[in-house]
Amino acid sequence: MAITVNRKKLTFWEKLYLPAIVGGLKVTLKHAYNTLFLGKVVTMEYPEQKWTLPTGYRGAPYLVKDQDNSTKCVSCQLCEFVCPPKAIRITPPGEHGQKADRTNAEKMPAEFEINMLRCIFCGFCQEVCPEEAIFLQKDYSLTGLSRSEMIYNKEKLLSLGGEVGGIQKWKLKLDEAKAQENFPVKL
Amino acid sequence: MNWNFIIFSLVKIAIAIGVVQGIVMYSVLAERKISAWIQDRVGPNRTAPPFVKYIPVVGPFLTRLGVFQPLADGLKFLVKEDFTPGGVKKIYFWIAPALAVIPAMLTIAVIPFGSNIGAQKMVIADLNVGILYTFGIVSMGVYGIVLAGYAANSKYPMFGGIRSSAQMISYEISMGMSVIPVLLIVGNLNLSQIISWQSTHGWMVAYAPISFIIFMVASFAETNRTPFDLPEAETELVGGYHTEYGSMKFALFFLAEYSNMVSSSAMMVTLFFGGWTLPFWGLDHAATSFGMGIAQIFVFLAKMLFFMVVFIWVRWMFPRFRYDQLMDLGWRRFLPLALVNILITAVWLWLRS
Ligand code: SF4
Numbered sequence: 388m389a390i391t392v393n394r395k396k397l398t399f400w401e402k403l404y405l406p407a408i409v410g411g412l413k414v415t416l417k418h419a420y421n422t423l424f425l426g427k428v429v430t431m432e433y434p435e436q437k438w439t440l441p442t443g444y445r446g447a448p449y450l451v452k453d454q455d456n457s458t459k460c461v462s463c464q465l466c467e468f469v470c471p472p473k474a475i476r477i478t479p480p481g482e483h484g485q486k487a488d489r490t491n492a493e494k495m496p497a498e499f500e501i502n503m504l505r506c507i508f509c510g511f512c513q514e515v516c517p518e519e520a521i522f523l524q525k526d527y528s529l530t531g532l533s534r535s536e537m538i539y540n541k542e543k544l545l546s547l548g549g550e551v552g553g554i555q556k557w558k559l560k561l562d563e564a565k566a567q568e569n570f571p572v573k574l
Numbered sequence: 575m576n577w578n579f580i581i582f583s584l585v586k587i588a589i590a591i592g593v594v595q596g597i598v599m600y601s602v603l604a605e606r607k608i609s610a611w612i613q614d615r616v617g618p619n620r621t622a623p624p625f626v627k628y629i630p631v632v633g634p635f636l637t638r639l640g641v642f643q644p645l646a647d648g649l650k651f652l653v654k655e656d657f658t659p660g661g662v663k664k665i666y667f668w669i670a671p672a673l674a675v676i677p678a679m680l681t682i683a684v685i686p687f688g689s690n691i692g693a694q695k696m697v698i699a700d701l702n703v704g705i706l707y708t709f710g711i712v713s714m715g716v717y718g719i720v721l722a723g724y725a726a727n728s729k730y731p732m733f734g735g736i737r738s739s740a741q742m743i744s745y746e747i748s749m750g751m752s753v754i755p756v757l758l759i760v761g762n763l764n765l766s767q768i769i770s771w772q773s774t775h776g777w778m779v780a781y782a783p784i785s786f787i788i789f790m791v792a793s794f795a796e797t798n799r800t801p802f803d804l805p806e807a808e809t810e811l812v813g814g815y816h817t818e819y820g821s822m823k824f825a826l827f828f829l830a831e832y833s834n835m836v837s838s839s840a841m842m843v844t845l846f847f848g849g850w851t852l853p854f855w856g857l858d859h860a861a862t863s864f865g866m867g868i869a870q871i872f873v874f875l876a877k878m879l880f881f882m883v884v885f886i887w888v889r890w891m892f893p894r895f896r897y898d899q900l901m902d903l904g905w906r907r908f909l910p911l912a913l914v915n916i917l918i919t920a921v922w923l924w925l926r927s
């Protein structure tokens with residue numbers, strides 16, 4: 388059924404348009420004045436000014452080192468497997484390859500490449516990594532002059548990644564377990 | 575006809591065209607800057623030739639102001655590939671931009687942009703029928719647009735062209751009608767005479783305010799500016815009549831639009847705001863010295879630039895009219911209003927005489 392919406396009849400004054408025009412000119416003039424003289428600009432001039440990124444921001448994934456400055460990654464290749472756009476390529480050390488540079492790890496990758504052109508910053512690699520060796524960090528503007536330049540190798544990833552000491556996951560698991568112990572805390 | 579006349583005319587033409595082009599270039603910048611300010615933005619503030627950053631203070635300031643942006647834009651238009659799409663009607667496609675831009679330039683010829691410097695009148699052609707000439711030339715501008723729309727051989731430019739022809743023809747009538755009271759009051763078609771009448775009697779806008787309003791609105795429509803920019807309504811017609819154009823040919827349409835703005839502003843200043851006169855500082859009569867002549871040119875330019883800013887300002891505050899509203903406004907409001915205005919003026923003049 389058609390519904391008729393009764394439109395408001397305009398008064399003569401409104402029909403003249405003029406009051407609306409003057410109002411519009413006033414509004415725009417106010418805005419122009421504010422931007423020009425009071426500096427109320429909404430534009431962020433990007434390369435000079437930057438965002439403050441929120442915690443949990445997912446930028447480029449980098450490999451991290453532990454507190455002893457040794458590689459945390461154990462070349463398990465889970466991240467390579469889980470990566471949706473297949474951005475990660477790991478070359479394992481092989482049977483007689485280099486040993487891990489830290490204790491209680493068997494191996495570390497001979498080469499670890501992330502193609503930043505493919506990476507979609509999804510964070511799956513960070514999520515899946517059993518060793519907490521890869522983290523999405525706060526870099527978002529990666530640039531390069533060639534495709535090959537955008538494939539970051541192990542050395543570069545490690546140097547960009549910085550240090551995240553220890554393994555937090557057991558602590559987290561412990562906290563979780565403790566939380567479950569006294570689950571119905573409040574009744 | 576003597577050599578003196580020819581040489582001075584050529585000099586005046588060269589200067590007038592140069593100045594108009596300069597104004598056009600920088601009104602594009604003004605358009606972008608003013609729109610930015612109105613929308614709380616910054617506007618073009620990066621472009622600069624490489625040496626500018628070594629100039630202290632002034633260099634960065636000019637860069638932030640975007641002073642070099644028009645140069646970059648112009649260069650970009652010049653070096654772009656001049657592309658002619660496959661299905662267009664070639665001859666018309668090539669003629670259209672020229673047809674749009676030439677009338678826009680020609681109107682400047684009769685505008686008195688100053689009183690005189692020495693013995694030279696500061697008008698390129700002091701025609702006795704200045705106003706008629708302007709209207710004749712202005713109405714030619716529509717051909718460029720219609721032809722562009724037709725030549726593109728594609729539907730949206732076609733719509734743009736058709737809209738524009740209808741719109742321009744409708745508003746030309748109200749525009750023509752709106753100046754008749756001015757002519758009645760002054761009793762002369764010569765623009766210089768109209769200005770000298772205003773210098774003794776005061777600005778025309780006080781005598782014929784309704785004429786001024788109609789003229790102003792009609793010139794918005796004539797120049798295809800918002801709120802009457804239906805021929806190039808981006809949201810409906812892709813780009814309007816110049817959808818298929820690129821590089822310098824597109825730039826010519828741009829040029830035409832802004833030159834039209836310049837000439838409409840100049841006309842408004844001449845007809846209603848006393849042209850190069852100012853009621854104080856002794857600038858209200860024809861110049862007697864060189865400096866005064868120059869000052870009057872600047873007075874004229876200042877008044878004209880004010881109207882340019884109004885054009886731009888209105889564009890960034892007004893939504894577009896619907897097509898039927900546009901026609902309604904043109905034919906059923908402004909035309910009768912203009913007629914009544916003529917009648918009232920005539921009766922008033924008759925009663926006074
Ligand atoms: S963030 Fe996602 S896409 Fe990027 S490397 Fe990790 S898993 Fe692959």
Ligand code: SF4
Nearest residue numbers: 460461463464466516
């Ligand atoms: S980064 Fe983590 S998931 Fe990927 S190979 Fe190394 S240890 Fe395994």
